[in-house]
Amino acid sequence: MKDIANSQQFDDKLLCVAPMMAWTDRHCRTLHRLIAPHAWLYTEMVVADAIRFGQASRLLDHGDHEQPLALQLGGSDPQTLSEAAQVAETNGFNAVNLNVGCPSDRVRKGSFGACLMLQPDLVAECIKTMCDAVSIPVTVKCRLGVDDQASYQKLAEFVGRVSEAGAQLFIVHARKAILTGLSPAQNREIPPLDYEQVRQLKTDFPALSILLNGGLNDADTVKDVLEWADGVMIGRAAYRHPPFLGELHDVLYPKIDCCDNFQSVLNRYTVYMERELHRGTRLHDMTRHLLGLFRGLPGSRHYRRYLSEQARRGDAGIDTFHRACAEIELKAA
Ligand SMILES: Cc1cc2nc3c(=O)[nH]c(=O)nc-3n(C[C@H](O)[C@H](O)[C@H](O)COP(=O)(O)O)c2cc1C
Structure with missing residues (x-):
């Protein structure tokens, strides 16, 4: 039984399931939607160029029941990204999210993903062009930094610059990315988590929505994080153990019936x-x-x-x- 009277109030916070390539396809999202009716769901990353050349119809496919649903885009060309954002809006996505966190070789060679953290002006231009093109929110998913360019000061400069361009919500995977020598899977494990930097961002940018991502796999830690963050994004733990997603949904939205049964x-x-x-x-x-x-x-x-x-x-x-x-x-x- 849910103990609504005793539960803390987190119902203005966001619960998101992370974009995960080859995992969060429309079938997976349908399952997550049934478990967590109020959560934000994300597509796998879709390369903006693929949308432009009409090669992304499978990845764009979704149903109304998946909403609220964000399309995650990979790219670094402002015009291509703004066209892709328009496709997202026309196709009924509720937000569009720019990937500034993926460390894979393929993505780096395309000059997007995590390496964009080193180019805040270019990211700002992308975000501004996208915001001008659509009325749905344009958000950013990023890391703490990359390689040896990972000071809090650089992170704050990045967020400051990109938020001036129009992004009001940042999901921060709370570890840096190492662009050479580590596989994407190692880049999700080896660089240490540092939630304090994300907390500092929220202190320094109180008007922005700052969501924490990375390594969240128990409800008590999530509750602690929600004391200061505007929400959490859960990746592997939600996918590998879907009942955990239901448990978190109960923590955030105890009044909304979900997977009690x-x-x-x-x-x-x-x-x-x-x-x-x-x-x-x-x-x-x-x-x-x-x-x-x-x-x-x-x-x-x-x-x-x-x-x-x-x-x-x-x-x-x-x-x-x-x-x-x-x-x-x-x-x-
Ligand atoms: C199989 C897999 C695929 C992923 N694909 C993406 C992706 O397409 N876009 C993205 O921003 N992050 C991607 N990620 C990273 C997750 O979104 C998330 O940031 C990361 O797993 C850390 O969160 P977690 O510790 O809760 O899993 C992927 C992660 C996994 C495990």
Whole structure:
């Protein structure tokens, strides 16, 4: 039971699920929406050039039920980004977010992502051109800095400059990016987290919305962070263990009913999967986001193995999913 009377008031704060390439596709977002009705969801990063050349229709595909939904863009050409932002607005996205945090080689060679932290004037020009082109919010996701250019002073200069250009919401992944020698996965683990710098940003820019991202995987830490931040963005912990997202939703929005009853989330996602199967979507494309659902419960290893192996089969249907769930029920009986 939710204890509304005793819960702290965080309902003006934002809960976001992070953009994650190859993970937060429309099926994943549908699951997250069922679990967390009030959360902001993000697409995977979509390269603005790909939108310009009409190569991004799969990544832009979404349903109204996913809202509020932000399209994350990668790019550094103001005109291309502003056209992509217009496409976002026309297609019903509720915000557009510029990626200034991705450290991958591919992105760096395209001169966007985290390396843009070294070019605040260019980012400001991109943001201004995008803000002029659309009426939805244009926001930024960034790191603390890059390589040896990672002082608080530089971070504050970056945020100051880019906010003057029109960005009013910053999601800060609270570690720097190391642009050579580390893979993207290592760049999410090795540079140490430093929440204090993000907290200092909020002190120095009280009028901006400052959201913290990085390493948030327990509700108590999130509650502490929400004492000063305007919201949190959760990545891996939400994906790998979806019930955690439900737990956080209860912390932030205790009055909004969400996944008190996890079975009802599953039932509704099952209906969604049946509909998608009829449209020709492969079962595995949807169930791959469900592998962490029963983590820690008896039978969860069998469930995962069964689903990973069987859902890929060409003839896999909704029964395949039910049979996987039966592994949990058998152990629970
Ligand atoms: C598989 C994967 C893909 C990611 N893709 C993106 C992306 O497209 N855009 C982005 O800004 N960050 C991306 N990230 C980084 C996350 O958005 C987030 O900043 C990072 O995982 C730290 O948050 P966490 O500790 O809560 O996971 C990705 C992370 C993962 C694990």
